[in-house]
Amino acid sequence: xxxxxxxxxxxxxxxxxxxxxxxxxxxxxxxxxxxxxxxxxxxxxxxxxxxxxxxxxxxxxxxxxxxxxxxxxxxxxxxxxxxxxxxxxxxxxxxxxxxxxxxxxxxxxxxxxxxxxxxxxxxxxxxxxxxxxxxxxxxxxxxxxxxxxxxxxxxxxxxxxxxxxxxxxxxxxxxxxxxxxxxxxxxxxxxxxxxxxxxxxxxxxxxxxxxxxxxxxxxxxxxxxxxxxxxxxxxxxxxxxxxxxxxxxxxxxxxxxxxxxxxxxxxxxxxxxxxxxxxxxxxxxxxxxxxxxxxxxxxxxxxxxxxxxxxxxxxxxxxxxxxxxxxxxxxxxxxxxxxxxxxxxxxxxxxxxxxxxxxxxxxxxxxxxxxxxxxxxxxxxxxxxxxxxxxxxxxxxxx
Amino acid sequence: xxxxxxxxxxxxxxxxxxxxxxxxxxxxxxxxxxxxxxxxxxxxxxxxxxxxxxxxxxxxxxxxxxxxxxxxxxxxxxxxxxxxxxxxxxxxxxxxxxxxxxxxxxxxxxxxxxxxxxxxxxxxxxxxxxxxxxxxxxxxxxxxxxxxxxxxxxxxxxxxxxxxxxxxxxxxxxxxxxxxxxxxxxxxxxxxxxxxxxxxxxxxxxxxxxxxxxxxxxxxxxxxxxxxxxxxxxxxxxxxxxxxxxxxxxxxxxxxxxxxxxxxxxxxxxxxxxxxxxxxxxxxxxxxxxxxxxxxxxxxxxxxxxxxxxxxxxxxxxxxxxxxxxxxxxxxxxxxxxxxxxxxxxxxxx
Numbered sequence: 001x002x003x004x005x006x007x008x009x010x011x012x013x014x015x016x017x018x019x020x021x022x023x024x025x026x027x028x029x030x031x032x033x034x035x036x037x038x039x040x041x042x043x044x045x046x047x048x049x050x051x052x053x054x055x056x057x058x059x060x061x062x063x064x065x066x067x068x069x070x071x072x073x074x075x076x077x078x079x080x081x082x083x084x085x086x087x088x089x090x091x092x093x094x095x096x097x098x099x100x101x102x103x104x105x106x107x108x109x110x111x112x113x114x115x116x117x118x119x120x121x122x123x124x125x126x127x128x129x130x131x132x133x134x135x136x137x138x139x140x141x142x143x144x145x146x147x148x149x150x151x152x153x154x155x156x157x158x159x160x161x162x163x164x165x166x167x168x169x170x171x172x173x174x175x176x177x178x179x180x181x182x183x184x185x186x187x188x189x190x191x192x193x194x195x196x197x198x199x200x201x202x203x204x205x206x207x208x209x210x211x212x213x214x215x216x217x218x219x220x221x222x223x224x225x226x227x228x229x230x231x232x233x234x235x236x237x238x239x240x241x242x243x244x245x246x247x248x249x250x251x252x253x254x255x256x257x258x259x260x261x262x263x264x265x266x267x268x269x270x271x272x273x274x275x276x277x278x279x280x281x282x283x284x285x286x287x288x289x290x291x292x293x294x295x296x297x298x299x300x301x302x303x304x305x306x307x308x309x310x311x312x313x314x315x316x317x318x319x320x321x322x323x324x325x326x327x328x329x330x331x332x333x334x335x336x337x338x339x340x341x342x343x344x345x346x347x348x349x350x351x352x353x354x355x356x357x358x359x360x361x362x363x364x365x366x367x368x369x370x371x372x373x374x375x376x377x378x379x380x381x382x383x384x385x386x387x388x389x390x391x392x393x394x395x396x397x398x399x
Numbered sequence: 400x401x402x403x404x405x406x407x408x409x410x411x412x413x414x415x416x417x418x419x420x421x422x423x424x425x426x427x428x429x430x431x432x433x434x435x436x437x438x439x440x441x442x443x444x445x446x447x448x449x450x451x452x453x454x455x456x457x458x459x460x461x462x463x464x465x466x467x468x469x470x471x472x473x474x475x476x477x478x479x480x481x482x483x484x485x486x487x488x489x490x491x492x493x494x495x496x497x498x499x500x501x502x503x504x505x506x507x508x509x510x511x512x513x514x515x516x517x518x519x520x521x522x523x524x525x526x527x528x529x530x531x532x533x534x535x536x537x538x539x540x541x542x543x544x545x546x547x548x549x550x551x552x553x554x555x556x557x558x559x560x561x562x563x564x565x566x567x568x569x570x571x572x573x574x575x576x577x578x579x580x581x582x583x584x585x586x587x588x589x590x591x592x593x594x595x596x597x598x599x600x601x602x603x604x605x606x607x608x609x610x611x612x613x614x615x616x617x618x619x620x621x622x623x624x625x626x627x628x629x630x631x632x633x634x635x636x637x638x639x640x641x642x643x644x645x646x647x648x649x650x651x652x653x654x655x656x657x658x659x660x661x662x663x664x665x666x667x668x669x670x671x672x673x674x675x676x677x678x679x680x681x682x683x684x685x686x687x688x689x690x691x692x693x694x695x696x697x698x699x700x701x702x703x704x705x706x707x708x709x710x711x712x713x714x715x716x717x718x719x720x721x722x723x724x725x726x727x728x729x730x731x732x733x734x735x736x737x738x739x740x741x742x743x744x745x746x747x748x749x
Contacts, residue, residue: 084586084587084588084589085557085586191675193675194675221442221443221613221676222442222613222614222615222654222657222658223442223653223654223657223671223672223676224671224675225657225658225671226656226657226658226669226670226671226672227671227672229669230669230671248586248587250587250661251658251659251660251661252659254659254661255659255669278661278662288588289587289588290661291591292587292588292590292591293587293616293660293661294594294614294616294617294619294620295616295619295660295661295662296615296616296619296643296655296658296660307591307595309591309592309595310588310591310592311592312542313556313558313559313589
């Protein structure tokens with residue numbers, strides 16, 4: 001659905017990795033020549049300063065919330081961003097909507113560079129990029145009626161004369177499945193699922209081209225989650241909106257997004273189309289994440305996947321580990337992982353991964369995975385090895 | 400089945416309010432043995448937490464009306480006086496709460512709070528309690544327990560706090576452990592760690608566990624038996640595998656069809672349950688699920704809207720009961736629901 005830029009790895013850093021032919025005419029864009037990106041993010045970086053206590057409040061460090069993130073969202077398509085809490089996925093969403101000003105990097109929206117724009121310059125673009133928040137109870141003003149909330153963007157941007165606002169609000173409420181006569185009610189009069197529909201109506205008011213949905217269903221009950229997901233899919237189809245879908249629920253992201261990026265400690269560690277990521281993930285972190293998801297169907301037929309037990313917690317983003325950031329929890333980590341940071345390498349037509357030993361993991365997380373024997377098994381699996389060499393068009397990895 | 404370790408019979412919890420009586424739990428019965436796990440599944444407001452806090456006597460001193468029987472090892476917990484109940488809490492029955500940050504006191508060290516559970520129920524010195532605390536923190540996998548024991552809750556990460564909560568609940572080796580949404584606030588990798596830990600500890604201490612959750616995946620991995628609750632009532636109850644393979648209640652179907660999974664067909668549609676959960680003040684007449692049910696037309700007459708269905712044995716047998724008027728739920732599930740939610744499974748069986 002989208003292009004994936006070929007990473008241009010630093011030659012020194014990629015010594016042990018297969019070098020992939022590089023260039024603008026990469027395989028991914030040829031696969032899908034019609035996909036036009038609505039959003040292109042490149043090397044996005046957000047460092048939040050950490051101040052010392054006392055009066056002087058010197059800057060004593062930085063929280064490296066987002067550190068060099070690149071991806072594209074195709075017009076009318078969806079890209080999913082998954083990761084544990086604190087990995088920087090929400091910060092990325094807030095950078096794209098320019099609620100924060102990035103420390104470095106570029107955010108290109110429909111050919112316009114918005115990373116450096118001032119608030120005044122951003123004003124017209126705010127119509128095009130909208131956001132849906134996680135918690136509908138706190139993201140709606142309790143003292144405004146639903147009509148005022150949904151109609152506010154129209155008045156702020158002076159799109160419609162005042163007397164035309166109400167009909168448009170009612171139209172929007174109808175689209176999201178609420179009773180249009182309820183425009184005079186307050187948010188507390190609605191249930192959680194209905195409130196999230198109000199949030200969606202507000203985001204749709206100005207007919208945006210890009211929607212950043214930050215955990216849009218995680219605060220909702222299971223039976224309501226499906227309603228809201230289906231609604232989002234309907235409005236995407238109807239209005240051709242590009243989605244950046246941020247969530248920690250891997251199953252929901254898989255359901256919604258044809259392309260998924262996995263973040264860990266401010267970096268994208270793996271990005272691929274849905275089929276590849278969920279069946280042939282190469283990064284150990286992605287495999288661990290997938291193996292941790294409880295699977296109702298597997299359990300129902302009596303099967304059971306072995307979990308990869310990740311030990312410990314995510315390290316502090318103020319002082320991330322040297323080299324590969326995942327190495328402190330990785331069962332494959334070796335000396336090189338502490339010294340050299342693995343670049344995001346293209347390993348398949350739509351598949352990029354940042355791991356020194358990506359080629360040595362062959363087991364699918366959806367089939368039983370064991371920790372160290374898996375590596376041995378993968379290495380001795382000729383079928384896997386041949387596909388690996390094909391896509392990389394290079395020699396075997398040196399590690 | 401009255402010789403079970405825990406046996407709940409016709410438990411009713413009502414809360415009188417100015418608007419009327421909130422019927423949070425209505426006639427709930429289940430059994431649980433040592434070393435086994437019961438999963439209670441339902442949406443918010445289905446009465447799953449309320450019924451479990453009744454076991455701990457947490458509704459005492461409120462205006463709640465609790466009736467029925469809760470037999471733990473033969474003793475009816477509802478008949479205990481307050482002092483006896485106080486001695487039972489934490490020693491025989493312990494609870495793990497959903498949000499460990501709000502369940503722990505921010506002003507006291509973690510070690511202080513965990514040790515208190517031991518001091519209250521045992522005649523031991525503070526030093527012995529501290530030693531036991533460090534031992535338990537180590538057992539639940541907290542690194543450097545002799546140092547972390549003096550930390551405050553805010554110095555722990557979410558997963559570590561939940562581990563500390565588990566250590567606290569296991570201080571007195573309770574026979575019954577109630578885990579109320581123990582992993583809902585946690586990331587998937589941490590959730591997997593905590594679930595593994597609970598299973599290891601259960602094997603070690605042979606305790607009975609009630610795990611309350613809205614996540615069928617957690618139940619599928621953890622529970623031996625499942626109790627599906629809707630509007631204060633058990634609507635389906637039986638062995639986990641039975642319920643997941645042969646569910647016979649449309650609400651359970653709805654729960655299964657509204658969550659995507661990580662291995663299924665990506666074209667499989669999510670089929671949400673229509674509408675919203677009912678108010679417990681004024682639940683719908685007849686089957687409480689009838690306003691949201693898509694299969695009402697298959698039941699003759701107005702049975703669904705007038706008569707509350709009894710908990711009857713499922714058609715597929717196997718100790719599995721369901722509360723539904725449908726005459727052939729197994730066939731409806733096999734022909735209408737399963738092909739929609741898991742086309743790959745149906746083809747696999749064919």
